[in-house]
Amino acid sequence: MKYDVVIVGGGASGLSCALTLASAQGRGWEWAENRRYLVLDTGRSDMNRALFNNVPGVPQGTTGKELLDKIKEQIKSYGGVDFKEDKVVKIEGEKGSFKVHTEGGSTYEAQFVVLASGFHRFEIECEGVEVVDNPKSPKPGRVMIKHDGDFKVRDGLYVAGLLSGASSMFTSAAGTGVQVAINILSEWAGKPVVIHDVPEEG
Ligand SMILES: Cc1cc2nc3c(=O)[nH]c(=O)nc-3n(C[C@H](O)[C@H](O)[C@H](O)COP(=O)(O)OP(=O)(O)OC[C@H]3O[C@@H](n4cnc5c(N)ncnc54)[C@H](O)[C@@H]3O)c2cc1C
Numbered sequence: 001m002k003y004d005v006v007i008v009g010g011g012a013s014g015l016s017c018a019l020t021l022a023s024a025q026g027r028g029w030e031w032a033e034n035r036r037y038l039v040l041d042t043g044r045s046d047m048n049r050a051l052f053n054n055v056p057g058v059p060q061g062t063t064g065k066e067l068l069d070k071i072k073e074q075i076k077s078y079g080g081v082d083f084k085e086d087k088v089v090k091i092e093g094e095k096g097s098f099k100v101h102t103e104g105g106s107t108y109e110a111q112f113v114v115l116a117s118g119f120h121r122f123e124i125e126c127e128g129v130e131v132v133d134n135p136k137s138p139k140p141g142r143v144m145i146k147h148d149g150d151f152k153v154r155d156g157l158y159v160a161g162l163l164s165g166a167s168s169m170f171t172s173a174a175g176t177g178v179q180v181a182i183n184i185l186s187e188w189a190g191k192p193v194v195i196h197d198v199p200e201e202g
Helices: 012-022 064-078 170-189
Strands: 002-008 037-041 081-085 088-092 098-102 107-115 131-133 143-145 152-154 157-159
Touching (some): 002 012, 012 037, 012 081, 037 107, 064 081
Parallel strands (some): 002 037, 002 107, 107 157
Antiparallel strands (some): 088 098, 098 107, 131 143, 152 157
8 A cells, every 4th residue: 555654653753743744634735635644553652651740731640651542542533644553674665655564564655754663773674774872862772863954864764753863752752753744744845834723713
């Protein structure tokens, strides 16, 4: 199946990326309509172990699991995003015709790929990716992928979250996922894009 964007990793950054992409629909922007997005995830987000008391706007005492479920619900309210539990093992090709291969034996085509698989390791076979030590991690052995400073690894390939060098804080990781979504939407639009809603006049 062919997708516009395949996101590898369904944690803080991957889901935030998917939410922003999905939220661009229904606004009369022809370049945002009828897009298909896929999140491939192995279900091992760091959020599964977290208790959030310091995430802005999120009620204190919210568990990471609860927040993951809430963000997925938010994404589903827009539609256009498929979720599959599978491990990505290889990515080949280039912008417009990436092939994303999984351990389960599936192959997905994608115009864009977003790597959002966390900083514990990067074992996906992927051309043009340079994996280096993560300088923002308090623990040794964590990795990141080099990018151009605006999360582009090479044409069509973006990196988000801790794998992009964000500090391990929910909002830092989520923010990079949002920025990657905005960068992709801006490529489609051919101009800088933001997605804002305003309250209806009452
Ligand atoms: C114990 C703990 C407590 C924390 N407490 C707080 C806190 O109080 N406040 C705060 O702001 N932050 C906290 N954090 C940090 C926050 O959870 C992380 O910064 C955030 O989850 C990182 O987001 P990410 O998207 O980069 O990675 P993750 O959320 O880890 O998501 C990466 C996803 O990629 C998937 N994946 C990996 N490899 C593949 C593959 N090959 N194919 C498909 N999927 C793959 C994983 O299964 C995972 O779901 C805490 C973290 C931990 C561990």
